[in-house]
Amino acid sequence: MALVLGVDSSTQSCKVVVVDSVTGAIVRSGRAPHPDGTSVDPEAWWVALQQAIADAGGLDDIEAWAIGGQQHGMVALDAEGRVIRDALLWNDTRSAQAADDLIGEFGASVLADRTSLVPVASFTITKLRWLRDHEPDNAARVAAVALPHDWLTWRLRGFGPERPDLKELVTDRSDASGTGYWNPRTGEYDRELLVAALGHDAVLPRVLGARESVTDAAGRRVAPGAGDNAAVALGVGARTGDVVVSIGTSGTIFAVTDRGVADPSGIVAGFADAADGYLPLVCTLNAARVLDVIARLLDVDHDGLSTLALEASPGAGGLELVPYFEGERSPNLPEATASLNAMTLASTTRENLARAAVEGMLGGLRFGLDALRELGIPLDRVLLVGGGAQSGAVREIAPLVFGLPVEVPEAAEYVAVGMARQAASVLD
Ligand SMILES: Nc1ncnc2c1ncn2[C@@H]1O[C@H](COP(=O)(O)OP(=O)(O)O)[C@@H](O)[C@H]1O
Numbered sequence: 001m002a003l004v005l006g007v008d009s010s011t012q013s014c015k016v017v018v019v020d021s022v023t024g025a026i027v028r029s030g031r032a033p034h035p036d037g038t039s040v041d042p043e044a045w046w047v048a049l050q051q052a053i054a055d056a057g058g059l060d061d062i063e064a065w066a067i068g069g070q071q072h073g074m075v076a077l078d079a080e081g082r083v084i085r086d087a088l089l090w091n092d093t094r095s096a097q098a099a100d101d102l103i104g105e106f107g108a109s110v111l112a113d114r115t116s117l118v119p120v121a122s123f124t125i126t127k128l129r130w131l132r133d134h135e136p137d138n139a140a141r142v143a144a145v146a147l148p149h150d151w152l153t154w155r156l157r158g159f160g161p162e163r164p165d166l167k168e169l170v171t172d173r174s175d176a177s178g179t180g181y182w183n184p185r186t187g188e189y190d191r192e193l194l195v196a197a198l199g200h201d202a203v204l205p206r207v208l209g210a211r212e213s214v215t216d217a218a219g220r221r222v223a224p225g226a227g228d229n230a231a232v233a234l235g236v237g238a239r240t241g242d243v244v245v246s247i248g249t250s251g252t253i254f255a256v257t258d259r260g261v262a263d264p265s266g267i268v269a270g271f272a273d274a275a276d277g278y279l280p281l282v283c284t285l286n287a288a289r290v291l292d293v294i295a296r297l298l299d300v301d302h303d304g305l306s307t308l309a310l311e312a313s314p315g316a317g318g319l320e321l322v323p324y325f326e327g328e329r330s331p332n333l334p335e336a337t338a339s340l341n342a343m344t345l346a347s348t349t350r351e352n353l354a355r356a357a358v359e360g361m362l363g364g365l366r367f368g369l370d371a372l373r374e375l376g377i378p379l380d381r382v383l384l385v386g387g388g389a390q391s392g393a394v395r396e397i398a399p400l401v402f403g404l405p406v407e408v409p410e411a412a413e414y415v416a417v418g419m420a421r422q423a424a425s426v427l428d
């Protein structure tokens with residue numbers, strides 16, 4: 001029996017599973033929290049990764065491992081392998097103007113053609129432009145740019161300020177495709193775009209093929225890893241016709257396709273997947289935390305919120321929650337705020353508020369389903385995953401809002417499971 005280890009370094013926490021590579025059974029698991037905020041010192045993720053691995057019994061008996069992580073976060077390194085400043089995360093909207101500037105300079109269709117993305121504040125390229133514009137001294141020191149999963153892979157392989165070999169940074173197709181300076185159709189970095197954003201060239205992680213591997217300091221196999229959404233696709237075994245809806249910190253709606261998508265409207269991101277295909281995806285900034293904040297307001301836990309929501313009628317008596325608590329990315333409204341509409345003396349009950357939170361959050365995700373459908377992507381059934389899929393009310397109300405059959409795979413950490421599968425696939 002060979003044991004493999006898969007990691008999900010997500011926005012809110014780090015989760016690790018140890019899996020029997022032959023049976024696929026999860027034999028151990030561990031986790032550790034991440035700090036709040038949209039700008040985070042990557043060192044906190046490294047500490048959490050080591051805690052979560054220790055919690056899962058350590059690496060001694062592991063033969064291969066892979067790391068999946070939140071996409072897009074800018075980890076800027078100097079020539080000595082030190083992190084230059086806190087990483088700006090996918091949900092940090094300060095680079096919205098930088099996104100507009102890049103679109104103004106190149107044009108949305110040209111960028112969609114060259115990278116399969118039209119920049120919004122989430123993508124790494126806009127964060128580099130923000131750095132150049134607002135912290136030019138920091139920008140000038142950047143020798144390499146990595147994403148969270150790339151940087152953690154490098155650290156766990158034994159690199160870092162003590163062994164700063166920047167050429168050993170590696171990534172995979174899925175995470176490279178979320179930067180805004182990689183072309184999923186050619187498989188090449190677009191260095192002109194990198195330079196236009198950062199102001200100069202820099203080392204970028206080598207993009208490993210799905211079946212390639214490297215090794216760590218102890219000689220274990222290390223698989224390429226992935227962005228967390230591509231890792232979920234591996235974990236749930238998504239097929240043509242499936243649309244995965246993940247309700248985590250982000251809400252993501254995505255399908256696995258053979259052909260790439262370049263949507264000049266920018267609503268659908270034309271990501272690559274972690275195998276040889278593509279992962280057209282819509283991402284909302286407001287998902288599980290919409291339920292968290294309303295549960296806190298109503299002074300109930302998640303089960304309590306679910307019970308209240310199911311006690312109200314569909315439509316919540318007219319009460320409508322517009323869920324843009326963190327601004328929004330899809331639609332692109334970085335400055336938007338949330339609001340509660342149609343409050344009357346009759347409609348303003350605890351039950352209706354709970355239901356409006358669930359319906360409002362799911363309505364935001366429905367926007368993504370419609371966008372995928374408009375591109376002709378087949379949508380036969382929804383696979384609902386992520387922390388928010390644990391809610392009974394979400395499971396019951398989702399088919400009504402989505403107008404599609406909804407299946408909820410057995411609760412599991414599918415990013416970490418997908419990464420354990422990838423690690424198993426690079427064993428001889
Ligand atoms: N039973 C539940 N009902 C609704 N939300 C839940 C439930 N359990 C966990 N969550 C929420 O799910 C989120 C964590 O989900 P997860 O998919 O792990 O997110 P991420 O990968 O972004 O860290 C948290 O905001 C948490 O409060």
Ligand SMILES: O=C(CO)[C@@H](O)[C@H](O)COP(=O)(O)O
Pocket residue numbers: 010011012069070071072090122178227228229248249250251252281283
């Ligand atoms: O920005 C995106 C996808 O484009 C997000 O899905 C991030 O990848 C964060 O994921 P979670 O931590 O919410 O799982």
